[in-house]
Amino acid sequence: MTDLQLDELLDAWETPDPSPSLRRACLPGPSQRGQRRWLWLAASAFLACAVVVGFRVLGIGMLGQSAGEAAPGLHLRVTTSMEPAMQQVVWFRRIGTAGSMGRGKLVRFCYDRVSRSYSGYQLNFAPLGDGLWSMAASLPDAHFREFTRIEEVSSYRHIPAALPPARTMRDGDSVEIELLDGISDSANFRDTVEISAAALALTPAPNSPSREKSEMNLSEPRLEIDGSPIYENRNGYIGQSFQIVSSVEGRYILAVDPKGNPKFVEAGFVDGQAMEFRAGSRVFRITASKLIASGGRRPLYLLHQPAAHRSASASEEFDVASSGPASLF
Amino acid sequence: MHGDLASLYDRHHIALFRFAFRLTGNAADAEELVQEGFLSLLRPGSSYDPLRGSADCYLFGVLRNLALKRLRLRESSVAEPPDLPVVPNPESIAVHTQTTAAVAEAIGKLSFAQREVLILSHYNQKTHAEIAAITGIDVDAVKSRLYRARTTLKHLLTAYAPPKEASK
Numbered sequence: 001m002t003d004l005q006l007d008e009l010l011d012a013w014e015t016p017d018p019s020p021s022l023r024r025a026c027l028p029g030p031s032q033r034g035q036r037r038w039l040w041l042a043a044s045a046f047l048a049c050a051v052v053v054g055f056r057v058l059g060i061g062m063l064g065q066s067a068g069e070a071a072p073g074l075h076l077r078v079t080t081s082m083e084p085a086m087q088q089v090v091w092f093r094r095i096g097t098a099g100s101m102g103r104g105k106l107v108r109f110c111y112d113r114v115s116r117s118y119s120g121y122q123l124n125f126a127p128l129g130d131g132l133w134s135m136a137a138s139l140p141d142a143h144f145r146e147f148t149r150i151e152e153v154s155s156y157r158h159i160p161a162a163l164p165p166a167r168t169m170r171d172g173d174s175v176e177i178e179l180l181d182g183i184s185d186s187a188n189f190r191d192t193v194e195i196s197a198a199a200l201a202l203t204p205a206p207n208s209p210s211r212e213k214s215e216m217n218l219s220e221p222r223l224e225i226d227g228s229p230i231y232e233n234r235n236g237y238i239g240q241s242f243q244i245v246s247s248v249e250g251r252y253i254l255a256v257d258p259k260g261n262p263k264f265v266e267a268g269f270v271d272g273q274a275m276e277f278r279a280g281s282r283v284f285r286i287t288a289s290k291l292i293a294s295g296g297r298r299p300l301y302l303l304h305q306p307a308a309h310r311s312a313s314a315s316e317e318f319d320v321a322s323s324g325p326a327s328l329f
Numbered sequence: 330m331h332g333d334l335a336s337l338y339d340r341h342h343i344a345l346f347r348f349a350f351r352l353t354g355n356a357a358d359a360e361e362l363v364q365e366g367f368l369s370l371l372r373p374g375s376s377y378d379p380l381r382g383s384a385d386c387y388l389f390g391v392l393r394n395l396a397l398k399r400l401r402l403r404e405s406s407v408a409e410p411p412d413l414p415v416v417p418n419p420e421s422i423a424v425h426t427q428t429t430a431a432v433a434e435a436i437g438k439l440s441f442a443q444r445e446v447l448i449l450s451h452y453n454q455k456t457h458a459e460i461a462a463i464t465g466i467d468v469d470a471v472k473s474r475l476y477r478a479r480t481t482l483k484h485l486l487t488a489y490a491p492p493k494e495a496s497k
Contacts, residue, residue: 008491015346015350
């Protein structure tokens with residue numbers, strides 16, 4: 001083979017173009033920072049938020065729920081559920097969600113850690129007046145990996161979500177999106193997105209003494225580290241633990257009830273609308289607009305996983321998410 | 330700084346992405362490498378010095394270092410592929426696709442050191458001196474690796490050689 005023949009062969013290997021979102025990922029400048037912040041804040045509302053394990057309504061098991069404001073006058077509540085409600089604790093471990101909300105747009109990813117697959121969708125809302133909104137569903141503009149710190153995210157395969165047709169929606173309407181088709185022989189998974197003109201509360205979980213003891217509620221949280229404001233958002237979440245993920249320091253999992261898990265150590269306290277803990281030389285403080293946990297001042301337990309979800313980003317970035325019972329970790 | 334970086338991105342991101350894609354064989358990995366490369370410019374203590382070379386060469390160097398690092402992490406669990414000629418499937422009519430796949434596979438069988446030199450030279454049109462700066466080796470070593478890479482590819486891709494009359 002001559003050199004020219006080889007060159008001709010080599011020229012046959014073309015490459016795809018990079019995705020448009022690469023620019024956003026590469027240029028975290030002033031205009032980007034606001035957007036990144038927005039993504040980060042909103043991701044916290046949806047990331048890995050299987051919250052209300054054991055909640056069953058008509059055979060439907062709720063795996064997670066989040067609520068927030070997508071645009072002025074447009075509040076959304078997103079509920080991830082499975083039907084029938086079987087082995088929910090197993091699926092709670094497997095299923096995670098991530099996404100963002102704002103600027104009239106809901107971006108959402110639901111993923112399965114075991115089959116390494118994910119579904120994503122995007123709902124775009126535009127005001128029509130008189131409390132009406134046009135809703136159009138599409139695949140997300142952004143890539144899944146922008147919203148998660150899962151290791152080896154590139155190995156996750158995409159399972160297309162069943163996108164609903166475009167429609168006009170009003171206060172009280174909801175839309176369902178089927179997700180992760182085929183990951184289970186016996187269960188279906190879906191997101192239900194409710195819209196409202198007023199803020200939507202999270203669905204209360206059934207009363208149970210053990211749950212009440214362990215449950216934490218973060219409404220409109222604000223995070224400070226060593227007294228410097230790092231993060232705030234207007235969303236709310238309920239969980240039996242919370243995690244703060246640092247791209248540098250790994251994952252901090254926080255619970256008021258460690259469920260007997262010896263990996264958790266007492267590191268701070270929860271008191272009314274604030275919780276505080278120390279990790280290394282830094283003091284983390286989260287304040288919320290509502291009571292975080294019942295029972296007055298209580299110890300806050302911490303499990304630090306330094307290697308979890310770290311990334312090679314240039315500066316330290318954070319994610320916050322609700323999580324399940326401390327016994328799961 | 331943001332404006333400079335944006336300009337740099339606009340000028341070089343496609344070439345960098347293609348380089349990273351060909352090194353890794355994976356678009357997601359390639360985008361991650363490009364992202365890390367650009368972010369490295371912003372990192373406090375960045376080693377980029379405009380007096381020592383162009384920004385694009387610096388970025389190519391960062392990407393190849395990152396790719397090499399990833400490769401080393403994965404190598405412990407990946408067996409070395411056999412060094413056998415790639416045989417075309419006579420049933421296939423998708424000749425171009427098949428050739429593309431064969432080329433990609435053959436380049437993937439090169440050692441990292443040969444692969445990066447071959448890609449930078451052929452696909453990114455870098456000079457031997459630029460490749461030497463990017464990879465941290467001298468020009469003679471670049472020439473040597475490039476020669477060995479091309480020789481290996483000729484062997485691996487023998488079955489795909491286009492007719493000589495088509496090669497002007």
